[in-house]
Amino acid sequence: DTEVTQTPKHLVMGMTNKKSLKCEQHMGHRAMYWYKQKAKKPPELMFVYSYEKLSINESVPSRFSPECPNSSLLNLHLHALQPEDSALYLCASSPFRGTDTQYFGPGTRLTVL
Amino acid sequence: AQSVTQPDIHITVSEGASLELRCNYSYGATPYLFWYVQSPGQGLQLLLKYFSGDTLVQGIKGFEAEFKRSQSSFNLRKPSVHWSDAAEYFCAVGAGLDTNKLIFGTGTLLAVQP
Numbered sequence A: 001d002t003e004v005t006q007t008p009k010h011l012v013m014g015m016t017n018k019k020s021l022k023c024e025q026h027m028g029h030r031a032m033y034w035y036k037q038k039a040k041k042p043p044e045l046m047f048v049y050s051y052e053k054l055s056i057n058e059s060v061p062s063r064f065s066p067e068c069p070n071s072s073l074l075n076l077h078l079h080a081l082q083p084e085d086s087a088l089y090l091c092a093s094s095p096f097r098g099t100d101t102q103y104f105g106p107g108t109r110l111t112v113l
Numbered sequence B: 001a002q003s004v005t006q007p008d009i010h011i012t013v014s015e016g017a018s019l020e021l022r023c024n025y026s027y028g029a030t031p032y033l034f035w036y037v038q039s040p041g042q043g044l045q046l047l048l049k050y051f052s053g054d055t056l057v058q059g060i061k062g063f064e065a066e067f068k069r070s071q072s073s074f075n076l077r078k079p080s081v082h083w084s085d086a087a088e089y090f091c092a093v094g095a096g097l098d099t100n101k102l103i104f105g106t107g108t109l110l111a112v113q114p
Helices: none
Strands: A004-007 A010-013 A018-025 A031-037 A044-050 A053-057 A064-070 A073-079 A087-094 A108-112 B003-005 B010-014 B019-021 B024-026 B033-038 B044-050 B056-058 B064-068 B073-078 B087-094 B102-104 B108-113
Touching: A004 A087, A010 A018, A018 A031, A018 A087, A031 A064, A031 A073, A044 A064, A044 A073, A053 A064, A073 A087, B003 B087, B003 B102, B010 B019, B019 B108, B024 B073, B033 B064, B033 B073, B044 B056, B044 B064, B044 B073, B073 B087
Parallel strands: A010 A108, B010 B108
Antiparallel strands: A004 A018, A018 A073, A031 A044, A031 A087, A044 A053, A064 A073, A087 A108, B003 B024, B019 B073, B033 B044, B033 B087, B056 B064, B064 B073, B087 B102, B087 B108
């Protein structure tokens, strides 16, 4: 089973709201990722967690706060977002090494009003 | 620095026709190469990957890709396209053994005419 699940599928929030995106995998993968994808663009890497520790932060604004409570779960906490943060947020996981295949979830479509 | 180029932003083919999507990469060592497909509003699905060995790689849905080191290319092919193949296709290269980063190309949007 190569499934990564993400909830919610869609999220609409105001600029003063606090919300969270959730990602889960049960493949025993030890690396998990958050990507942001704008329309007609490739995914842009935001964060990488390896063995539940943050290993890469691609200079993402602090209004995005990742969390990895355990090896199966990855959250992205959102606060005080801007309309330009509206995008498809993709989660992915991989066994661990840089050569390993990343498996993507279906994404959360976020709209910031 | 590593990079991936997909020269064709948009391609239209007729159903049943053959398909080739181009991908060129820039990488200093043996690359780890991937093709992903994305339907509108969906996540990315892995079509195939190349790590080493046979340079002709078979994937899902009847796709194949050929790694050509001399041309720094990893083109995706399908002998007969189906209407359900209409989607965005991304080529990607692994950024190195010591990192989990993928470098994506800008994507090629495939339209299929009946």
